[in-house]
Amino acid sequence: MEKMENEEKIFHFMFSTMNIDWKNTRRVLIVRLRSIGDTVLATPSLIALRRFLPDAQIDILLEDWVAPLLEDSDLVDNIICVPNKNSLPVDKDKMSAKDLLIIRLLWAWSLRETKYDIAFNLHGGTTATFFVRASGARHRVGYKNYQYNFLYTHLAPDSAQFWQQEQVHSAEHQLALLGSVGVPVADKPKSRLVVTEGARNSIENKLAKSKIQNPKSKIALLHPAAAFDSKQWATEKFARVADFLSEKGFNPVAVAAPGEREVLENLKQNARVPVITFDDLSLPEITALAAHAALFVGNDSGIAHIAAAVDTPCVVVFGSSNVYHWRPWTNTPNEVVYSGKGSDKQEFIKQITVENVCKAVEKVLISKNLINETKLKS
DSSP states (O other): OHHHHHHHHHHHHHHTTSOOOGGGOOEEEEEOOSOHHHHHTTHHHHHHHHHHOTTSEEEEEEETTTGGGGTTOTTOSEEEEEOOGGGSSSOGGGOOHHHHHHHHHHHHGGGGGGOOSEEEESSOSHHHHHHHHHTTOSEEEEETTSTTGGGOSEEEOOHHHHHTSSOOOHHHHHHHHHHTTTOOOTTOOOOOOOOOHHHHHHHHHHHHTTTOSOTTSEEEEEEOOOSSGGGOOOHHHHHHHHHHHHHTTEEEEEEOOGGGHHHHHHHHHHOSSOOEEESOOOHHHHHHHHHHOSEEEEESSHHHHHHHHTTOOEEEEOSSSOHHHHSOOOSSOEEEEOOOOSSOGGGGGGGOOHHHHHHHHHHHHHHTTSSOHHHHHO
């Protein structure tokens, strides 16, 4: 505790030039656009803010398709949903990026009605910058390297400088922005999601109807899909991992998006054991399923971050992404499997073997006491 207090004093001394009247701060806006993983990794910053300003109104601006991730969260008071092409009542094929930006900015002007005291841009993109400016917040916080940084009132130094380390995790990068203006962040909170009651009941019903092989055995959640080929481990190899997990007493359950159904079918065809698959789950349902699972094994993706945020032990297969920046942000046992071999990082993931992943699974299972070493050798 004393060490943490000393670290906070150091941080406050280094970055106390950006003075904000926190005692009279009543309304805070967080802007965090883009993906599932980005949203999950914003929760440590929300934890720090809620802890620092327990009575303030904390709102977060998210893209509408990812907003359900924070349903029922006690970390925010309001979730403001930004429309995207798919949610607007127009022909998305005829809408340019400029058209979408104009529509979003006209919509964003309504943010001024809330009269925010401070707004943080945890995203860094140009659109997020304009949202922060449109909010009309008295204090607008971003990094010095943001484009159009003249629209901010407080510019933070590089996050690596803040933490005094060469590399920073995405969660650390966001926390550093808050820390630069005096929010206590030295303990680096881990990511956290809540499971809604409706999602929990829905998943329990779907599992009951899924003809699961052994309803009393533990579930291992697999996510064999990814956004890019360089981040997607071979489905045939995931099938061998499913076989391995089944031998150790786990029911393999795999998830993917509706457009990734072919990956799930390929997995089922290649596995020697039954694999339950879902490609129609909502984000709250995926969160509930991840929390229900005893283990997660999957590619580096937003689903992996969901699993970590509900304290499910994880094994994450990495390809071309920066491992340090995107590894699971959790205190729960987890293992990252990464090759890094070869001259082309697009080929890294192909070097990872089934044995590599199974060994990582063993380490996590033993550390979590989910299985003993004798059974692993059987």
